[in-house]
Amino acid sequence: xxxxGVLVLLFVLLLARVPVGVAIGVxxxxxxxxxxxxxxxxxxxxxxxxxxxxxxxxAAIPLFxxxxxxxxxxxxxxxxxxxxxxxxxxxxxxxxxxxTTTGATFAAVSGSSTAAAAALASTTIPEMEREHYDGRLANxxxxxxxxxxxxxxxxxxLVFYAILAEVSVGQMLVAGLVPGLLVTVxxxxxxxVLVHRKPALAPAGRRYTLAEKLRTVxxxxxxxxxxxxxxxxxxxxxxxxxxxxxxxxxxxxxxGLARRRLDLARIRDALVETLTSTAMILLIIASAYLFGYFxxxxxxxxxxxxxxxxxxxxxxxxxxLIALVYLVLGAFLDQxxxxxxxxxxVLPVVEQLGYDPIWFGVMIILLAEIGLxxxxxxxxxxIVSKATGRPAEEIFVGVLPYVAALLxxxxxxxxxxGVVLWLPETMxx
Numbered sequence: 001x002x003x004x005g006v007l008v009l010l011f012v013l014l015l016a017r018v019p020v021g022v023a024i025g026v027x028x029x030x031x032x033x034x035x036x037x038x039x040x041x042x043x044x045x046x047x048x049x050x051x052x053x054x055x056x057x058x059a060a061i062p063l064f065x066x067x068x069x070x071x072x073x074x075x076x077x078x079x080x081x082x083x084x085x086x087x088x089x090x091x092x093x094x095x096x097x098x099x100t101t102t103g104a105t106f107a108a109v110s111g112s113s114t115a116a117a118a119a120l121a122s123t124t125i126p127e128m129e130r131e132h133y134d135g136r137l138a139n140x141x142x143x144x145x146x147x148x149x150x151x152x153x154x155x156x157x158l159v160f161y162a163i164l165a166e167v168s169v170g171q172m173l174v175a176g177l178v179p180g181l182l183v184t185v186x187x188x189x190x191x192x193v194l195v196h197r198k199p200a201l202a203p204a205g206r207r208y209t210l211a212e213k214l215r216t217v218x219x220x221x222x223x224x225x226x227x228x229x230x231x232x233x234x235x236x237x238x239x240x241x242x243x244x245x246x247x248x249x250x251x252x253x254x255x256g257l258a259r260r261r262l263d264l265a266r267i268r269d270a271l272v273e274t275l276t277s278t279a280m281i282l283l284i285i286a287s288a289y290l291f292g293y294f295x296x297x298x299x300x301x302x303x304x305x306x307x308x309x310x311x312x313x314x315x316x317x318x319x320x321l322i323a324l325v326y327l328v329l330g331a332f333l334d335q336x337x338x339x340x341x342x343x344x345x346v347l348p349v350v351e352q353l354g355y356d357p358i359w360f361g362v363m364i365i366l367l368a369e370i371g372l373x374x375x376x377x378x379x380x381x382x383i384v385s386k387a388t389g390r391p392a393e394e395i396f397v398g399v400l401p402y403v404a405a406l407l408x409x410x411x412x413x414x415x416x417x418g419v420v421l422w423l424p425e426t427m428x429x
Contacts, residue, residue: 029041151365179420
């Protein structure tokens with residue numbers, strides 16, 4: 001009864017738009033008071049929040065956020081889109097493909113899905129509208145492409161999961177690379193299929209000369225180098241994720257200053273945004289640990305593991321049910337909230353089924369990506385709707401083909417977990 005009451009309180013607070021960290025923390029404290037009494041609750045409050053946020057690994061989160069903010073304040077997105085347009089312009093629906101490649105490139109130095117969606121909406125949709133792209137296609141595409149930042153390293157969500165699941169942050173970041181590329185390819189192929197079936201959705205692309213392509217190298221080169229610096233150093237075992245994030249901040253700062261796009265005001269804004277986002281994430285982490293202790297006291301995790309062990313069904317079928325739950329949660333809750341609430345409970349169940357925790361992290365983050373664009377509360381859809389003035393209902397229709405394609409990709413990765421795991425298994429020491 002206590003567990004049910006606390007869960008009801010939590011979802012009421014979330015639906016009332018109470019900040020995620022506050023909602024989880026309040027619910028956890030109420031649960032600890034009801035289950036263990038004031039002494040237990042005070043004891044946990046005295047030790048858990050500090051212990052949860054004082055680990056060295058967590059320093060990667062504010063550094064990756066700052067790197068993303070510096071890149072964003074440098075105005076790189078517009079130039080990335082122009083460069084991508086030159087390289088893939090001759091492809092049918094070339095602007096759509098350029099939008100996808102821009103989103104993937106921006107994701108590689110961003111890490112924030114909502115920031116990516118907002119930046120792409122203001123940059124790429126006006127260009128597609130000028131080229132007479134179908135509104136549903138253009139807006140739906142941008143909403144979906146924005147989700148790439150959740151998967152492509154250095155993703156803040158991947159770091160967050162690694163900390164909750166107590167797995168290697170470096171391996172978790174590298175594990176997102178191949179699925180991130182597969183999501184990018186899936187979006188591009190879906191766009192090409194849609195336009196092939198109905199050419200009126202998008203005009204034919206324009207051919208660009210080799211000289212025009214080479215002129216884009218000064219734009220693409222620094223971003224590619226920044227990505228290689230951050231992810232490559234982790235993969236080769238040269239740096240820890242935290243050290244790599246520090247290198248990323250330095251690289252982003254150098255790029256912004258060299259291009260004369262960063263001044264003191266923009267740097268100050270980037271720092272303020274970083275502090276705000278970091279405070280929110282650290283509050284969620286501290287609250288998640290408190291909630292995890294409450295769940296431990298209720299013994300719900302052990303009960304679930306025992307119940308799953310007694311189910312006469314293949315592990316893949318059980319995972320399919322878990323995936324369905326994540327899809328439903330993704331339509332209503334923020335990604336960080338989903339991970340904070342479910343990972344401590346569901347991960348032991350998944351490990352009991354014999355699945356790798358790094359593979360599971362990639363899978364639920366991919367499912368959370370899909371949740372960002374599914375009704376009724378797909379966050380990226382509303383961000384794009386606000387930026388463009390298009391009705392959210394129209395954009396939800398535009399994302400449906402992409403959601404279907406991404407669900408097929410989920411099924412493939414579920415059947416072939418080695419696709420996710422082979423790259424982190426080859427990492428250097």
